[in-house]
Amino acid sequence: MKKDETAITNKPSGGGKQKNRRLRIAAAALAAVLLAVCILLAVNAFVYPLRYLWVLFGKVSVPPRQEGELRVHFLDVGQGDCAVIEFPDGKTMIVDGGDETRASRQTVLRYIRALGIEKFDFLLLTHTDGDHAGGLDDVLALYGADTAFVPYCTRPSINDSYSDFTRALSESGSKAEISHLYTHVLSDTPENFYYLTFLSPLSPGLEGSFYDKANADGATAEDINDASAVFWLEYAGRSILFTGDITSRAEEFLLSAYTDLGAEAFGQTVSAPWGEKIRLAPELEDLDFLKVAHHGSAQSSSEEFLRMTAPEAAFVSAGTGNGYGHPSAETLSRLSAAGAEIFRTDESGTILLTIGKDGSYTVEYT
Known part of the structure; x- marks a missing residue:
């Protein structure tokens, strides 16, 4: 070749x-x-969990908290409930988490991010309804909480939202405590002292406990609502009462106990973190601010209850044009007759209550 x-x-x-x-x-x-x-x-x-990257998009503007301020943010989550509390010492608590809708979840998670919260000190679910438990599984997954105050419920599958919450709670590592009378939270120091204490329900198993009715066979929606955590928050001479979804029946329990025993009905002496003995004694007739029960339902905020508490301001969380008629005209009329200035998320969006260390306060929409 x-x-x-x-x-x-x-x-x-x-x-x-x-x-x-x-x-x-x-x-x-x-x-x-x-x-x-x-x-x-x-x-x-x-950096950030991929499934929640959408939280990074969507601008939310919240003014920064000033030294010594206690702030309560009543979030506009539609026909649901969610509030974020910033305590004077910088600790934080979320109360309920809205419903299971994407819009509600977006509102809650983006607002938390806007506040700069990395992890909650406390989480509180007032009761098992889905319009309160709906977004808390995401809150636990993305932010977590050191301590979670939860309702006593023997049926974890009572609804999908509560089932998702209990699963997320078990995976979160949070310390879970059953909410009941005398459970409390105190500031760590006497400076800018505040306290939060539960007024209802009674511990499960005690006579008259709404927990027992809520977990009994044939429990009604009202039974479950009346098992809501009711708690009193006090700072700088100002007080706030959160009432979950209770009806006039649970309000009557509070009134009866207070009428019979006065401040001793819910009072207790506790050891403060700095070594002193302190008396916690909520006085219903000295209430300043009321988180209105059950989105302003006609079955809540009775005339007798409002006559006793006579709040200066009342906060209603409800969805615009909701099918329940919340807040009801009757409830709004009773609140006005009691002298309360009414603030509504369905009309003006998220509400911010700020209490200064001198007891002065402001209410604004964010």
């Missing part, structure tokens, strides 16, 4: 070049995919 023929025979074919090029392109594409996966895994692990 001639030399020139041999040289021609040994040259690589055009098809071989194309094959090598395709292999290089495939390798580069695979490397890019692997790099993207590594970046996403790193973001998920060290």
Whole structure:
């Protein structure tokens, strides 16, 4: 064979070049995919969980808290309930989490991020209804809480939202405590002293406990609502009463106990973290602010209850144009007759109550 023929025979074919090029392109594409996966895994692990990246989008503007202020944010979550409390010492609590809708969850998670909260000190679910428990599984997954105050419920599958919450709670590592009379939270120091104490329900198993009715066979929606955690928060001579979804029946229990025993009905002496003995004694007739029960239902906020408490301001969480007629005209009339200024999320959006260390306060919409 001639030399020139041999040289021609040994040259690589055009098809071989194309094959090598395709292999290089495939390798580069695979490397890019692997790099993207590594970046996403790193973001998920060290920056922000991928399933919640949408929380980063959507601007929420909240004014910064000033030194010594206690702030309560009543979030506009539609026909549901959610409040975030910023205590004077910087500790935080979320009370309920709205419902299971995407819009409600977005509102809650984005608002928490706007406040700069990394982890809650306390989480409180007033009762098992889905319009209160709905978003708390996401709150626990994304932010967590050191302590969770929860209702006593023997049926974890009572509804999907509560079931999701209990599962998230068990995975979160939070310390769970049953909410009941005399459970309390205190500030760590006497400076800017505040306290939060539960007035109802009674502990499960005690005579008259709404927990027992809520967990009995044939329990009604009213039974479950009356098992809501009712708690009193006091700071700088100002007091706030949160009432969950209780009806006039639970209000009557509070009134009866207070009428019979006065401040001793819910009073207790506790050991403060700094070593002193302190008397906690909520006085219903000295109430300043009321978180109106059950979105302003006609079955709540009775005339007798409002006559006793006579709040300066009342806060209603309800959805615009909701099918329940909340807040009812009757409840609004009773609140006005009691002298309360009424603030509603369905009319003006999220509400911010700020109490200064001198007892002064402001209410604004954010």
